[in-house]
Amino acid sequence: MAATPSPSLPRRAGIGLKARHYADVLAAWERGAAPAWVEVHPQNYFGAGGPPHRWLAAIADRVPVSFHSVGLSIGSTDGPDPQELDALALLCDRYRPAMVSDHLSWSSTPRDKFPDLLPIPYTNAALDHFAAGVGRVQDRLGRRILIENPSRYLAYAHDDWDEAAFLHALCRRSGCGLLLDINNVEVSAFNLGFDAETWLDAIDPALVGEIHVAGHAVKDDGGGGRIAIDDHGSPVRSSCWALLARFLRRAGPRPILIEWDSDVPDWAVLMAEAARADAVLELVDA
Amino acid sequence: MLDGDQAAVAATLLLGPRHLPAGLFAGDEAAVLRGLRVHANSISHARLVALEESFPRLRAHLGAGAFNRLSRAFVESGGAGRRALADIGAGFADWLTDPVAASIARVEWAWLESYHAADARALQLAELAGGGEAGLLALRVRHHPAARIVPLAPGSAPLIDAAFAPDTAAVLVTRPDADVRLFAAHPAEKAVLAAAADPTALGTLIALLDERHPGGGAAIAALIDAGAFERWDE
Numbered sequence: 331m332a333a334t335p336s337p338s339l340p341r342r343a344g345i346g347l348k349a350r351h352y353a354d355v356l357a358a359w360e361r362g363a364a365p366a367w368v369e370v371h372p373q374n375y376f377g378a379g380g381p382p383h384r385w386l387a388a389i390a391d392r393v394p395v396s397f398h399s400v401g402l403s404i405g406s407t408d409g410p411d412p413q414e415l416d417a418l419a420l421l422c423d424r425y426r427p428a429m430v431s432d433h434l435s436w437s438s439t440p441r442d443k444f445p446d447l448l449p450i451p452y453t454n455a456a457l458d459h460f461a462a463g464v465g466r467v468q469d470r471l472g473r474r475i476l477i478e479n480p481s482r483y484l485a486y487a488h489d490d491w492d493e494a495a496f497l498h499a500l501c502r503r504s505g506c507g508l509l510l511d512i513n514n515v516e517v518s519a520f521n522l523g524f525d526a527e528t529w530l531d532a533i534d535p536a537l538v539g540e541i542h543v544a545g546h547a548v549k550d551d552g553g554g555g556r557i558a559i560d561d562h563g564s565p566v567r568s569s570c571w572a573l574l575a576r577f578l579r580r581a582g583p584r585p586i587l588i589e590w591d592s593d594v595p596d597w598a599v600l601m602a603e604a605a606r607a608d609a610v611l612e613l614v615d616a
Numbered sequence: 617m618l619d620g621d622q623a624a625v626a627a628t629l630l631l632g633p634r635h636l637p638a639g640l641f642a643g644d645e646a647a648v649l650r651g652l653r654v655h656a657n658s659i660s661h662a663r664l665v666a667l668e669e670s671f672p673r674l675r676a677h678l679g680a681g682a683f684n685r686l687s688r689a690f691v692e693s694g695g696a697g698r699r700a701l702a703d704i705g706a707g708f709a710d711w712l713t714d715p716v717a718a719s720i721a722r723v724e725w726a727w728l729e730s731y732h733a734a735d736a737r738a739l740q741l742a743e744l745a746g747g748g749e750a751g752l753l754a755l756r757v758r759h760h761p762a763a764r765i766v767p768l769a770p771g772s773a774p775l776i777d778a779a780f781a782p783d784t785a786a787v788l789v790t791r792p793d794a795d796v797r798l799f800a801a802h803p804a805e806k807a808v809l810a811a812a813a814d815p816t817a818l819g820t821l822i823a824l825l826d827e828r829h830p831g832g833g834a835a836i837a838a839l840i841d842a843g844a845f846e847r848w849d850e
Contacts, residue, residue: 557651
């Protein structure tokens with residue numbers, strides 16, 4: 331992998347950038363109150379031009395931008411989607427993002443594309459395959475990427491590894507880092523019945539380049555069962571803030587993203603969540 | 617092994633839980649079905665929301681319930697299966713059987729294509745002043761990347777813009793700068809934009825309009841004013 335020097339993300343709170351908040355970011359920047367960084371789904375900017383690029387260019391001139399891809403489908407049997415990877419590479423050349431990430435998942439077969447992050451088995455074969463896929467992405471982009479731990483609703487019966495060990499092995503083999511999504515840990519722990527604190531305590535902080543926090547929903551399935559759903563549609567839960575503080579006490583400050591993708595709130599609500607993340611960072615940094 | 621796992625999960629998501637091999641996932645059957653349902657719902661929801669967001673005017677015209685039934689049927693017929701979310705509506709208009717609904721959908725898709733098209737400086741009428749007739753006819757132009765012409769079914773134009781006359785036969789979609797603009801157009805203008813796919817002398821396009829457009833070659837002025845061309849100086 332040929333490394334390209336890139337700007338880095340501040341170890342402060344950032345926000346997931348939505349179109350409805352473009353003008354708010356620029357207005358806040360004028361007042362000296364902009365978020366420390368923003369994150370976008372690069373797939374929303376794969377068009378050649380138009381207003382989305384004008385806004386993103388204006389914002390990227392002022393605050394660091396992170397690209398959080400949802401479409402590479404690195405775990406697919408055919409490996410990363412070549413069209414998505416080409417488009418992402420073009421966008422990285424255009425904006426020089428401070429960070430690039432995608433997910434420990436797959437989203438397409440040779441016949442179908444699924445707009446979701448589907449689980450991969452934690453087997454030796456899957457590890458070899460996924461590490462090779464990450465290598466292809468990093469080679470194409472000329473930079474290290476981060477891989478996010480998924481929200482899990484299912485666990486394969488033939489897994490060889492537990493998730494934390496699998497992620498560590500993936501980072502070692504491919505040279506990627508870890509995007510630690512603490513809300514996803516909570517969702518997976520609820521659905522698969524493991525202890526979130528134990529999971530988190532097993533993660534090597536040196537691998538973690540960015541953290542996500544978000545809200546999730548817990549729903550009845552109508553048959554007496556309950557399931558946690560990673561909908562990013564509500565404030566960060568108090569339990570998620572507690573897990574964040576627990577991890578940061580061990581790891582030290584990291585860039586923290588407030589993810590809020592559905593029922594997106596007003597700017598002030600989003601920035602209040604970011605301020606809370608900054609307050610957690612200050613506490614652990616003191 | 618990975619092939620088999622993914623094929624099984626894909627078949628289950630597409631065709632239902634009877635395609636799930638026994639023992640693929642850990643846990644009791646109820647928990648596994650609960651998890652699969654979350655993935656199936658996420659996929660379906662993402663596709664339906666993408667269609668809603670792509671076709672707001674069609675949704676308003678049909679009503680939310682009818683639009684939802686149509687978009688579900690489109691997704692379930694396989695219309696979305698191989699497309700990325702951003703392209704999911706590309707085949708929707710051609711799938712619709714009602715010609716008015718299809719016209720509205722085509723205009724909305726052209727609007728989206730125009731919105732995301734490459735930026736380029738549009739040729740302006742003011743640039744043509746003082747060049748002389750020979751210079752004007754020889755000026756080479758190309759179809760602006762954000763310009764589209766969409767033929768309309770009879771009666772659909774006022775549903776797209778209340779200001780359009782009912783007999784409007786086509787809509788010109790342009791984005792010379794930040795905003796997408798819609799204009800009533802003549803179907804002959806589609807041939808003119810097609811002819812300008814490669815750099816072409818303005819005189820050629822004027823001659824084409826002279827043959828096919830009720831306004832004759834002078835109709836080129838309205839196309840230029842709308843932002844349909846970019847100047848080609850190379």
